[in-house]
Every structure is written in C-alpha cells, then in structure tokens.
Amino acid sequence: MFSGRRTLTTIDAHAGGEPLRIVTAGLPPLPGATILERRAAMLAHFDELRRILMWEPRGHADMYGAILTPPVTEQADYGVLFMHNEGYSTMCGHGIIALTTMLIETGMFPVDGARAEIGYDAPAGFIAARAELDRGRVTQVAFTNVPSLVYHSGVEIETRYGVLSVPVVFGGAFYALAEAADAGLRIGGSRVEELIDYGMAVKRAVEERLEVAHPQEPELRGIYGTIICDTPSAGADGRNVTIFADGEVDRSPCGTGTAARIAWLHATGQLANGQAFVHESITGARFTGRVLETTTVAEYAAVIPEIAGRGFITGFHTFVVEPDDPLGGFLVR
Numbered sequence: 507m508f509s510g511r512r513t514l515t516t517i518d519a520h521a522g523g524e525p526l527r528i529v530t531a532g533l534p535p536l537p538g539a540t541i542l543e544r545r546a547a548m549l550a551h552f553d554e555l556r557r558i559l560m561w562e563p564r565g566h567a568d569m570y571g572a573i574l575t576p577p578v579t580e581q582a583d584y585g586v587l588f589m590h591n592e593g594y595s596t597m598c599g600h601g602i603i604a605l606t607t608m609l610i611e612t613g614m615f616p617v618d619g620a621r622a623e624i625g626y627d628a629p630a631g632f633i634a635a636r637a638e639l640d641r642g643r644v645t646q647v648a649f650t651n652v653p654s655l656v657y658h659s660g661v662e663i664e665t666r667y668g669v670l671s672v673p674v675v676f677g678g679a680f681y682a683l684a685e686a687a688d689a690g691l692r693i694g695g696s697r698v699e700e701l702i703d704y705g706m707a708v709k710r711a712v713e714e715r716l717e718v719a720h721p722q723e724p725e726l727r728g729i730y731g732t733i734i735c736d737t738p739s740a741g742a743d744g745r746n747v748t749i750f751a752d753g754e755v756d757r758s759p760c761g762t763g764t765a766a767r768i769a770w771l772h773a774t775g776q777l778a779n780g781q782a783f784v785h786e787s788i789t790g791a792r793f794t795g796r797v798l799e800t801t802t803v804a805e806y807a808a809v810i811p812e813i814a815g816r817g818f819i820t821g822f823h824t825f826v827v828e829p830d831d832p833l834g835g836f837l838v839r
Contacts, residue, residue: 599813654766683735
C-alpha cells in the first residue's frame with residue numbers, strides 16, 4: 507500500500523472509556539455506491555491502514571477506529587465505517603457517541619445552539635444522532651439505532667464452562683448473551699483474561715451451532731461478540747462486559763450491545779416501551795437505553811432503541827509510516 511514515507515492523521519476520542527481513533531487524512535477515497543461496498547473496498551485494498559492504526563506499535567489489541575466517508579442517502583450527513591483488531595463492524599454505538607462529540611467540538615460539523623442532529627450511513631443502516639451542548643461542549647449524545655431483534659431465544663451450546671443456553675440478539679451487530687455467574691465469574695478488571703476466554707468460548711460455540719444472518723441484509727452476518735452480564739452496582743439496571751472481534755474487550759457499556767440487551771429484555775417482558783435501562787460497563791461507565799417503539803423486521807418482532815452517553819476528545823495525532831519498517835503492524839495478544 508505504501509511505497510514511500512506516508513503520514514496518517516487522526517483525532518482520538520472515547521465514550522465510556524472505549525477508544526475511537528478517527529481517520530482524518532491519509533486514506534484515499536473509498537469507491538462504492540453503498541457503505542457495504544465501501545467496507546468491501548477498504549478490506550480488499552486498504553486493510554493495511556487498519557492494521558497500522560489499530561495494531562501495535564501505534565495501537566493495541568483493544569483499539570477501535572472509524573473512517574468517515576461521504577453519505578450515500580439523502581438524510582445522512584456522513585457515511586461511516588468502524589474497524590477493530592479483527593476487521594470491520596456493522597455498527598458501533600460508542601463510536602457514534604464519540605464521533606458526534608468530535609465532529610461538533612472540533613467545528614467540523616458547525617452548530618449554532620444547544621442542540622444538533624447528525625445523520626450517519628453505517629453498514630447496518632441509517633443512524634440518527636442528537637447532541638446536547640453547553641457552551642460548545644457536548645454533554646450528551648443520544649442516537650436512534652437500527653431495528654433490534656431477538657434472532658434466537660436460546661441456543662444450547664457445550665463449552666468447557668458447561669452446557670449453556672444463550673440467546674442471540676441483533677442490536678446493529680449480532681451478540682450472544684451470557685451470564686457471568688454461569689462461568690463462576692464476576693465482571694472486574696482482575697478477571698479480564700478469564701472473561702475473554704469465556705466470551706470467546708461462547709462466541710465460537712454459537713457459531714458452530716447456528717448460521718446467523720440478518721433477515722433482510724445477508725451481508726450482516728456472524729456473531730460479533732458475547733455480552734457477559736452480571737449484577738450491577740447501585741443506580742444501574744445491568745452490568746456487562748462485551749467481548750468481541752478477536753478477544754477485544756469493550757471498556758464502555760457497548761452501544762449496540764445495550765441495544766441488543768434491551769431488545770431481549772423487551773421481548774421477555776422485563777422492559778416496557780420508554781422505560782430507561784442504565785447499562786454499566788467493566789469501567790463503571792454507563793449508557794442509558796430505552797425502547798422508542800416496536801416494529802417488525804421480516805418475520806421477527808423488533809424494537810427501535812435509543813442509546814445515550816457521553817464522549818470526550820483525547821488527542822490529535824500524526825502517525826508516520828516508513829516503508830522499510832518491518833514492524834508496522836502486529837499484536838502480541
């Protein structure tokens with residue numbers, strides 16, 4: 507990809523502690539009439555850039571990133587691709603929160619007033635984000651997610667943690683829902699390697715048992731991660747850690763994971779329309795989710811979720827890529 511010295515610039519941010527590295531220069535325009543076509547072009551022709559920015563020595567096993575493109579629909583302001591240690595995701599909630607914050611606070615998306623709306627074309631569909639501001643700072647971002655649904659109410663799997671029955675739910679990406687207690691675990695930083703092992707064991711076992719594909723968009727397929735649920739602390743309604751991609755650990759409550767979890771709670775009669783669900787992460791960060799309305803997707807009952815949280819800018823970076831550097835992108839975990 508790079509024949510001489512190249513520079514890549516990014517603006518870094520986070521939401522709920524989960525990083526987002528946003529590419530601002532150094533990537534050629536991506537061809538394609540749809541976001542899924544642009545994602546395919548990125549994978550086929552420019553995936554080295556993902557590895558350079560996500561992997562060591564510039565990133566790490568848990569780095570996450572975003573690429574802005576022109577929109578592909580009339581209601582959107584931007585197109586967006588999300589990337590991680592393994593490849594490219596179909597949607598990312600913490601990414602929408604952090605990206606919206608960055609666009610507004612840097613002036614890339616000019617705002618006059620205390621509220622702003624930004625529309626995104628993501629691989630999973632159109633996302634409408636709404637920001638609240640106080641003297642130029644974004645104090646909250648809420649976004650309306652794509653329709654979320656219970657794909658399977660309980661897949662029986664065999665793991666070294668025993669025989670488990672786990673729901674599979676779509677919240678912009680497909681997740682398996684697992685209980686920490688079923689593996690004798692609690693969610694905390696001191697147990698992170700065990701949580702990774704458990705989450706990946708569940709993910710792989712579900713993939714072996716169930717063919718997972720969106721009922722209306724077959725390119726949205728496969729189990730993205732495992733949402734491991736635990737007892738929350740005071741003031742929260744649920745606690746989780748999401749293990750996704752190739753053993754990546756979400757520091758935030760996970761936006762699409764929160765959408766998946768409230769879709770499951772609504773389907774099982776544990777969450778009413780409009781009822782707030784405060785979702786806590788391994789860092790103690792919190793997102794608030796609620797069901798705005800119900801709908802259907804093909805033969806599936808579905809909900810329209812809203813997820814809210816706060817993002818922060820963490821840095822402005824220029825990365826240098828030397829063509830003779832033999833360690834331009836690697837992972838030790």
